[in-house]
Amino acid sequence: MNSPDGRLPIRRALISVYDKSGLEPLVRALHEAGVELVSTGGSARLIAESGLPVTKVEELTGFPECLDGRVKTLHPRVHAGILADRRLDSHVDQLAELGVEPFELVISNLYPFTQTVASGASPDECVEQIDIGGPSMVRAAAKNHPSVAIVTSPERYDDVLAAVTAGGFTLAERQQLAAEAFVHTATYDVAVASWMSNVLTDTSAGSGFPAWIGATWERASVLRYGENPHQPAALYRSGDARQGSGLAGAEQLHGKEMSFNNYVDTDAAYRAASDHAGPAVAIIKHANPCGVATAESIAAAHAKAHACDPVSAFGGVIAANRPVTVEMAEQVAGVFTEVVVAPDYEDGALEVLARKKNLRVLRAEPAQARVETKQISGGMLVQHTDVLDAPGDDPAGWTLAAGEAASEDLLADLAFAWRAVRAAKSNAILLAQDGATVGIGMGQVNRVDSCRLAVERANTLGVEVASDVDGAGGAENVDGGGAPRRSAGAVAASDAFFPFADGLQVLIDAGVRAVVQPGGSVRDEEVVAAANAAGITMYFTGTRHFFH
Numbered sequence: 131m132n133s134p135d136g137r138l139p140i141r142r143a144l145i146s147v148y149d150k151s152g153l154e155p156l157v158r159a160l161h162e163a164g165v166e167l168v169s170t171g172g173s174a175r176l177i178a179e180s181g182l183p184v185t186k187v188e189e190l191t192g193f194p195e196c197l198d199g200r201v202k203t204l205h206p207r208v209h210a211g212i213l214a215d216r217r218l219d220s221h222v223d224q225l226a227e228l229g230v231e232p233f234e235l236v237i238s239n240l241y242p243f244t245q246t247v248a249s250g251a252s253p254d255e256c257v258e259q260i261d262i263g264g265p266s267m268v269r270a271a272a273k274n275h276p277s278v279a280i281v282t283s284p285e286r287y288d289d290v291l292a293a294v295t296a297g298g299f300t301l302a303e304r305q306q307l308a309a310e311a312f313v314h315t316a317t318y319d320v321a322v323a324s325w326m327s328n329v330l331t332d333t334s335a336g337s338g339f340p341a342w343i344g345a346t347w348e349r350a351s352v353l354r355y356g357e358n359p360h361q362p363a364a365l366y367r368s369g370d371a372r373q374g375s376g377l378a379g380a381e382q383l384h385g386k387e388m389s390f391n392n393y394v395d396t397d398a399a400y401r402a403a404s405d406h407a408g409p410a411v412a413i414i415k416h417a418n419p420c421g422v423a424t425a426e427s428i429a430a431a432h433a434k435a436h437a438c439d440p441v442s443a444f445g446g447v448i449a450a451n452r453p454v455t456v457e458m459a460e461q462v463a464g465v466f467t468e469v470v471v472a473p474d475y476e477d478g479a480l481e482v483l484a485r486k487k488n489l490r491v492l493r494a495e496p497a498q499a500r501v502e503t504k505q506i507s508g509g510m511l512v513q514h515t516d517v518l519d520a521p522g523d524d525p526a527g528w529t530l531a532a533g534e535a536a537s538e539d540l541l542a543d544l545a546f547a548w549r550a551v552r553a554a555k556s557n558a559i560l561l562a563q564d565g566a567t568v569g570i571g572m573g574q575v576n577r578v579d580s581c582r583l584a585v586e587r588a589n590t591l592g593v594e595v596a597s598d599v600d601g602a603g604g605a606e607n608v609d610g611g612g613a614p615r616r617s618a619g620a621v622a623a624s625d626a627f628f629p630f631a632d633g634l635q636v637l638i639d640a641g642v643r644a645v646v647q648p649g650g651s652v653r654d655e656e657v658v659a660a661a662n663a664a665g666i667t668m669y670f671t672g673t674r675h676f677f678h
């Protein structure tokens with residue numbers, strides 16, 4: 131019955147779809163091609179109303195659809211017609227004995243369970259939308275792909291028509307359709323199982339973490355390579371994410387293809403910029419910030435962020451939490467940059483950025499998952515995503531641990547530094563002035579080295595910010611060599627407590643005038659004493675923001 135490429139002529143189709151889009155032209159064309167149509171309740175009605183002959187499933191089974199549609203196609207006359215392996219004479223003979231006609235094509239898609247849950251429907255309503263007969267048919271047809279083609283998406287209807295004309299789907303095409311069908315039912319079952327174990331019942335035994343986690347991922351693109359050129363890589367998008375949400379759903383407006391490292395850095399950059407309420411820009415290299423700033427305008431924020439460390443900003447990834455203006459675009463265009471990401475681009479800004487042939491320009495909607503995972507060998511760690519909403523993330527919740535209470539301006543700088551420090555990999559020490567980072571020490575295996583690094587970077591890398599940039603502090607302390615000595619008068623934030631006074635002492639010696647840190651070390655007393663001895667202000671937040 132099969133041609134050399136496995137084509138199997140389509141003579142009889144079973145149609146049972148919830149999503150009826152595109153169905154009418156499809157069934158009309160199938161009928162015109164001589165295909166017999168067998169169908170369930172609503173689908174059969176649509177076919178009949180289109181003036182086409184259709185056999186209702188209940189006529190086939192001799193059994194009425196019943197229990198509010200819970201039983202329609204769950205019948206041996208349907209399933210034998212789907213599951214008979216036509217390569218086996220014994221199956222063909224049995225069908226003949228039983229008087230069952232086989233199907234060469236099954237078209238089915240399932241009840242909208244996910245959409246029903248999302249609508250806030252009651253548990254009973256959600257349960258009613260768990261399709262039983264549909265997945266049974268889909269799985270049966272997919273299993274029996276040597277003899278049946280299974281179609282689960284209206285996007286495939288054109289292919290169906292092409293196949294009918296060509297004498298049926300080839301075996302390779304039926305295999306591909308079968309794989310799609312199992313993805314369709316697997317995705318569906320993950321949604322049902324997740325809802326059952328998280329919402330309908332609590333399998334977490336009070337831990338907040340369900341006994342089982344299911345997830346589905348769809349390949350969005352194959353990347354040129356991974357972290358290094360010898361590592362093949364691809365980007366997958368969360369199967370349940372809204373289209374366009376988050377970085378994986380970003381729209382690329384210009385530039386070269388995104389690389390693996392571009393994605394990693396852009397994710398870090400967008401997170402860092404999104405941590406601030408006012409206009410903010412973060413510049414990232416190797417997933418660490420080399421400048422973060424807030425200002426009255428996004429262009430000013432960019433200028434201040436860039437001034438933190440122009441050396442490292444070369445080849446960086448820039449994220450803005452506001453639409454990019456022409457002014458900011460002109461600034462960016464003057465510096466070699468890998469990626470710019472923002473929620474939008476004002477008129478003319480994109481054109482300015484597009485002058486740079488290779489610069490990747492993304493429009494993305496920030497989206498933070500409620501939980502985050504980290505793969506380890508043989509498993510994964512799951513945690514609630516670190517967000518900046520603890521009482522200790524608001525200066526109103528801080529405790530004055532040493533020195534005088536900060537003035538309004540100083541407190542604002544400390545608050546900025548506290549929000550910015552979690553963008554740097556631990557151990558992180560961040561120096562800031564006037565809403566901009568001036569020195570960042572990150573990723574060191576002890577805190578005292580992070581302090582040294584922050585100070586050294588503050589005093590060797592910076593440039594003066596043009597005086598027309600609003601709110602920028604300029605450089606009051608300039609070494610003979612020309613680099614502003616920006617540690618003097620800066621504030622500092624530490625992502626976790628100082629285990630000893632030594633790190634703090636490095637900051638004190640560099641002229642830092644106020645510090646914010648979680649507190650909670652067994653040697654807090656020593657650390658507080660050092661702050662008091664130096665006459666600097668120190669606040670405890672009681673909250674830590676490690677970032678690894």
Ligand SMILES: NC(=O)c1ncn([C@@H]2O[C@H](COP(=O)(O)O)[C@@H](O)[C@H]2O)c1NC=O
Nearest residue numbers: 148170171172173200202203204262263264
């Ligand atoms: N119960 C059954 O035997 C059954 N058979 C097919 N369905 C589903 O019924 C829907 C189509 O129904 P209708 O043609 O009546 O609009 C499809 O989503 C199909 O997956 C069923 N419904 C639920 O399980």
